[in-house]
Amino acid sequence: MTAIEIVGFVVSPAHAYEGRPSDGPRPVATTTPDTITIRAGHGVVGDRYAGRAAHRDAEVTLLAVEALEAVAAELGVAPFDPVAARRTILTRGLEVEALRGREFAIDAGDGPVRLGGGRPAAPCAWMDVVLAPGAHAALRGRAGIRCAALSSGTLRRGPATVTVSDDLGEPDPARAGLPHRRRTRA
Known part of the structure; x- marks a missing residue:
């Protein structure tokens, strides 16, 4: 068990970073609530990714906000607003x-x-626009992970614990982001 801090959440009913970055983000009502509700197999209630087959x-x-802090330091710019990265759960530790x-x-x-x-x-090319020039390349390999919602519940900002299951055996290559063979039709 690891003690961490949940520093924030981003919940948005639509994508703000669509189209050309030079056109700027779409005006979307993004919220940064103190709590979120996650539904198994569905996602965060009210979020753009919830319930989407894709x-x-x-x-x-x-x-991890530490990744954003490290990139800002490497680029020699002021710390980024972590909400601009538009990840659902922002953690420290x-x-x-x-x-x-x-x-x-x-x-x-x-x-x-x-x-x-x-x-x-x-990360996408939008990071060069909403964070700082060079952020897109600097965030590669540390821009977070995508997760499946396996159970339902509520998360809130503040102290939290993370427990990792060690009984899963070998990770599924498709879920771990590793190369895997695709099935082809004959």
């Missing part, structure tokens, strides 16, 4: 990238919420 096994995104291909539970005081760590949440 985001099955990727309903929730997780990012958690090695997020180590959770790829692992099942884990986050408990913020209302009971554990199980998530399945999947592929990397790759």
